[in-house]
Amino acid sequence: MLVRPRLADFRIIGFYTGTVVIGVGLLMTVPLVVALAFGEWNPFLDFLIGMSCCFSFGFGLHILCRSHRPVDWNHGLVITAVSWICAVFVGAVPHYLSGHFGSFLDSVFDLMSGFTTTGLTLLQDLDHVSYALNTWRHFLTFAGGQGIIVVALTFLIKGTAGIFKMYMAEGKEEQLLPNVIQTARAIMLVALSYMVIGTLVLTAIALGEGMEPVRAFLHGFWVFLAAFSTAGFAPQSANIGYYRSTPFELATMILFIIGSFNFALHWAVWTGKRREIYRNIEIVSFVITLTLTFVIVALGLVKAGIYPDAAMMFLKGFYQLGSAHSGTGFSTVNSGEFVSQWGELAMLGLIVAMAIGGSAASTAGGFKGLRMGILVKALSQDIRRLISPESSVIIQKFHHIKDTVLEERHVRSAGLIVLSYVGIYLLGGVVGGFYGYPLTQAMFDSVSAGSNTGLSAGVTGPGMPTGLKVLYIFEMWAGRLEFIAIGTFAGFLLASVRGK
Amino acid sequence: MADKRPGIARHKDFALGMAVEVAAVLIIMAVAFLFGLMFVGF
Numbered sequence: 001m002l003v004r005p006r007l008a009d010f011r012i013i014g015f016y017t018g019t020v021v022i023g024v025g026l027l028m029t030v031p032l033v034v035a036l037a038f039g040e041w042n043p044f045l046d047f048l049i050g051m052s053c054c055f056s057f058g059f060g061l062h063i064l065c066r067s068h069r070p071v072d073w074n075h076g077l078v079i080t081a082v083s084w085i086c087a088v089f090v091g092a093v094p095h096y097l098s099g100h101f102g103s104f105l106d107s108v109f110d111l112m113s114g115f116t117t118t119g120l121t122l123l124q125d126l127d128h129v130s131y132a133l134n135t136w137r138h139f140l141t142f143a144g145g146q147g148i149i150v151v152a153l154t155f156l157i158k159g160t161a162g163i164f165k166m167y168m169a170e171g172k173e174e175q176l177l178p179n180v181i182q183t184a185r186a187i188m189l190v191a192l193s194y195m196v197i198g199t200l201v202l203t204a205i206a207l208g209e210g211m212e213p214v215r216a217f218l219h220g221f222w223v224f225l226a227a228f229s230t231a232g233f234a235p236q237s238a239n240i241g242y243y244r245s246t247p248f249e250l251a252t253m254i255l256f257i258i259g260s261f262n263f264a265l266h267w268a269v270w271t272g273k274r275r276e277i278y279r280n281i282e283i284v285s286f287v288i289t290l291t292l293t294f295v296i297v298a299l300g301l302v303k304a305g306i307y308p309d310a311a312m313m314f315l316k317g318f319y320q321l322g323s324a325h326s327g328t329g330f331s332t333v334n335s336g337e338f339v340s341q342w343g344e345l346a347m348l349g350l351i352v353a354m355a356i357g358g359s360a361a362s363t364a365g366g367f368k369g370l371r372m373g374i375l376v377k378a379l380s381q382d383i384r385r386l387i388s389p390e391s392s393v394i395i396q397k398f399h400h401i402k403d404t405v406l407e408e409r410h411v412r413s414a415g416l417i418v419l420s421y422v423g424i425y426l427l428g429g430v431v432g433g434f435y436g437y438p439l440t441q442a443m444f445d446s447v448s449a450g451s452n453t454g455l456s457a458g459v460t461g462p463g464m465p466t467g468l469k470v471l472y473i474f475e476m477w478a479g480r481l482e483f484i485a486i487g488t489f490a491g492f493l494l495a496s497v498r499g500k
Numbered sequence: 501m502a503d504k505r506p507g508i509a510r511h512k513d514f515a516l517g518m519a520v521e522v523a524a525v526l527i528i529m530a531v532a533f534l535f536g537l538m539f540v541g542f
Contacts, residue, residue: 261521277520298539298540318536
């Protein structure tokens, strides 16, 4: 029997959603300062209005839903799902006011793409975007990558029991430290440390390539944010191909692969458990699937005969694959080349890589290495059981931070989430086909949206059908939150209408 | 338990951890790329 939520439940959800939206408004301080520093007065006003909208909405919810009750376990998942939607809609105001988007829906698409670290965009005339808007677009990938709930937990929210559910609902099932707020702060520590080092390295390379100092710093900062968050946004329409620099491409590749690692793995390695880097099931899974998908891509590219030497194969073929597999979406070729030059076999390799994605509890999307590893281990256990005497007990273990005995619940959970991802990938592919796009391209962009990758084979653009824009927004949201929060939110809505 | 060691020891651990991760990524890239090329007989 569905139990109808009480007014107090709505108030708690509203109160914490307000807190997250206030947090988004506070994040706008960064582009506001950039606009002020560079004398970009129109963007300055856009962000001032955007901040006002966030604060009005957030504080309005605080006043309307004032509640001193702690968040319990039932509220956490719904708060996360609702917070993401509200943050995206209210946060899209500066985007829309910038004049670079054809409609408010296009602005919402870009914001959802940024917050979910996808990287697909409907922005027009990217090469002439203000410094402030570029900073905002890249900065929100960083906030979304760590999790806007993690950001809020770090700076705005005091701990209660249901806070762990809010944190978990962002696709981060693991606690690095006993306390969830300490965990959120540890995640921020890792991310901010990489931010300092990564920005310095990329800035130095850009300076070495002849870019003037301020631009070199800004490009280094923006590209770092998009790389480590596995987001794929770039300040120029040619994406990473704009820089025409092998060291820059290599540095971004290292950063986005590191960004796709599990935060629990980062923390283990950073606190002395160095062997974790080669024992962890997710790293083993990543090495195997990266190699296998590269075999598919390489076969396709050899057949197409477009990259004659190993260096080109690495900088073009392997770079796009690494970008796809880590869920980043950076590219050094334009989207038309996938269709006109790469061919279907190489595109299939990228589709599989995007579908699998990076690690659990990271900024990456897709099935995740942990679930792939668990499913393969379960298959191996079943095969061993079939070929062993009936009385034998087959125990299968996997190593993720610690040795764990594989149980039915691990396999069931991994299987259900993978099935849900396959469902949204297929849904987007079928709807894309319905709108008249070739099936390979439709599947490519659908998997890219659902796995929060951001590579495009040409479907995604300002002229795409409105229905497909809405579906991709849903795919990005559902893929980022890994379905559980969305399902709970749907259940909450249903209970509100039909509950007793 | 939270790490109670002095800051400098923790920072050295963090820096070493970061270096291990970068080295691991380079090795992963090399293994996957070279194996892939060998497999297709490039």
